[in-house]
Amino acid sequence: MADKPREKGFETKAVEPEDIKGPVHALATPIFSNSTYRLESAAHGARLSSRADLEEGDSPWLYSRWGNPTTEIAARVLTKLEGGHESFVMSSGMAAVSTALLSHLQAGDHVIAPNQVYGGTHELFKTTLPSYGVEVSWVDGTQISQYRDAIRDNTRVIYGETPANPTMTICDLDGLGSISAETGITSMVDSTFGSPYNQLPISHGVNVVIHSATKYLGGHSDIIAGSVTVDNESSEKKVFQMLKLLGGVQSPFDAFLLTRGMKSLAVRMRQHNENAQAIAEYLAGHDKIQAVHYPGLENHPQHALATAQMRGYGGMLSFDVKGGVDAGKSVIENLKIINHAVSLGGVESLIVHAPSTTHTMVAREARLQAGITDGLIRFSVGIETLEDLIEDLDQALSGL
Numbered sequence: 001m002a003d004k005p006r007e008k009g010f011e012t013k014a015v016e017p018e019d020i021k022g023p024v025h026a027l028a029t030p031i032f033s034n035s036t037y038r039l040e041s042a043a044h045g046a047r048l049s050s051r052a053d054l055e056e057g058d059s060p061w062l063y064s065r066w067g068n069p070t071t072e073i074a075a076r077v078l079t080k081l082e083g084g085h086e087s088f089v090m091s092s093g094m095a096a097v098s099t100a101l102l103s104h105l106q107a108g109d110h111v112i113a114p115n116q117v118y119g120g121t122h123e124l125f126k127t128t129l130p131s132y133g134v135e136v137s138w139v140d141g142t143q144i145s146q147y148r149d150a151i152r153d154n155t156r157v158i159y160g161e162t163p164a165n166p167t168m169t170i171c172d173l174d175g176l177g178s179i180s181a182e183t184g185i186t187s188m189v190d191s192t193f194g195s196p197y198n199q200l201p202i203s204h205g206v207n208v209v210i211h212s213a214t215k216y217l218g219g220h221s222d223i224i225a226g227s228v229t230v231d232n233e234s235s236e237k238k239v240f241q242m243l244k245l246l247g248g249v250q251s252p253f254d255a256f257l258l259t260r261g262m263k264s265l266a267v268r269m270r271q272h273n274e275n276a277q278a279i280a281e282y283l284a285g286h287d288k289i290q291a292v293h294y295p296g297l298e299n300h301p302q303h304a305l306a307t308a309q310m311r312g313y314g315g316m317l318s319f320d321v322k323g324g325v326d327a328g329k330s331v332i333e334n335l336k337i338i339n340h341a342v343s344l345g346g347v348e349s350l351i352v353h354a355p356s357t358t359h360t361m362v363a364r365e366a367r368l369q370a371g372i373t374d375g376l377i378r379f380s381v382g383i384e385t386l387e388d389l390i391e392d393l394d395q396a397l398s399g400l
């Protein structure tokens with residue numbers, strides 16, 4: 001009798017990979033938390049490493065910094081929502097901003113940036129890009145003619161943020177798109193405040209759309225995430241290459257939460273839009289309020305532009321309380337339902353008094369120049385019952 005073949009050892013059985021059998025068709029996104037994937041042959045490995053065309057039956061996965069099935073699902077959903085060519089999901093909004101910019105710029109290039117831009121992005125334009133030999137020109141992001149006038153022979157990127165953080169100014173998407181169409185300069189827009197439910201920059205000819213997916217896309221204040229969607233293959237290759245090298249990829253767990261969040265984006269955004277419009281109107285009629293900045297109000301300087309390019313005006317607004325810094329702090333500290341916290345875009349209302357939190361390190365003059373007045377409060381209006389939010393604001397304002 002032949003000897004029975006020796007069975008694999010206990011340790012080997014415990015660690016050897018078991019493949020998923022057959023199509024799964026899962027409704028919820030499976031979390032592939034693996035860093036690496038078995039290769040079928042050396043030639044298969046070579047095809048993947050060189051990004052050559054794959055052969056029939058080849059697995060497309062090599063290493064999760066290059067791509068992962070769970071993060072790819074989040075990216076595919078975003079591509080559909082944005083109407084783009086390809087998307088990449090990343091470890092934060094700043095990973096998305098920096099990867100998008102660094103992949104399209106090199107030493108000797110010139111980029112045009114708006115004054116009205118998120119603080120982290122501002123710092124990147126102000127210090128990091130110039131330190132790598134990229135020239136930066138600043139323009140008023142609401143004036144498309146200023147972008148046109150700032151173009152030089154070496155301009156490679158024009159950048160916009162709309163609505164802008166925290167002053168709620170709007171930048172003209174058609175305007176940026178037409179500059180790209182006429183000149184070939186890549187246009188990029190941070191569309192975080194709008195979300196793809198309210199605005200679709202690529203449909204206006206913009207080439208690259210960036211999100212802090214930490215905000216509305218995730219929607220539940222439970223991840224730090226970012227995304228870049230591009231409208232062409234050349235930008236896809238550049239972003240893929242830079243993402244692979246800078247390494248700011250998204251974790252599969254976060255991609256699972258992001259994909260789940262995006263499923264309810266439309267219903268959440270409808271409620272954010274509705275609540276924010278009603279609160280903006282309430283605040284605009286309040287005698288303790290100096291000014292309300294919300295694109296849905298008719299007296300917003302770019303109300304017509306916002307109406308032309310947005311489906312809804314979003315859940316973000318800012319308002320200036322009469323009485324300056326002390327009044328601003330007092331309102332924030334007296335709220336009971338609305339949460340005193342930085343960030344935005346979650347289902348729960350979040351509020352900050354900019355001069356005493358997000359902008360404490362900015363000199364008063366510079367802050368005022370950027371439109372951040374002493375009593376400026378930024379409000380991310382949540383999806384709570386509207387009457388509860390108004391009652392909460394009412395009692396906090398009555399204490400002034």
Ligand SMILES: Cc1ncc(COP(=O)(O)O)c(C=O)c1O
Pocket residue numbers: 092093094095097118120161165190192193211212213214224225226343
């Ligand atoms: C408009 C905008 N862009 C980018 C970012 C950066 O995103 P993250 O904090 O996810 O890196 C933020 C963060 O607040 C933001 O408001």
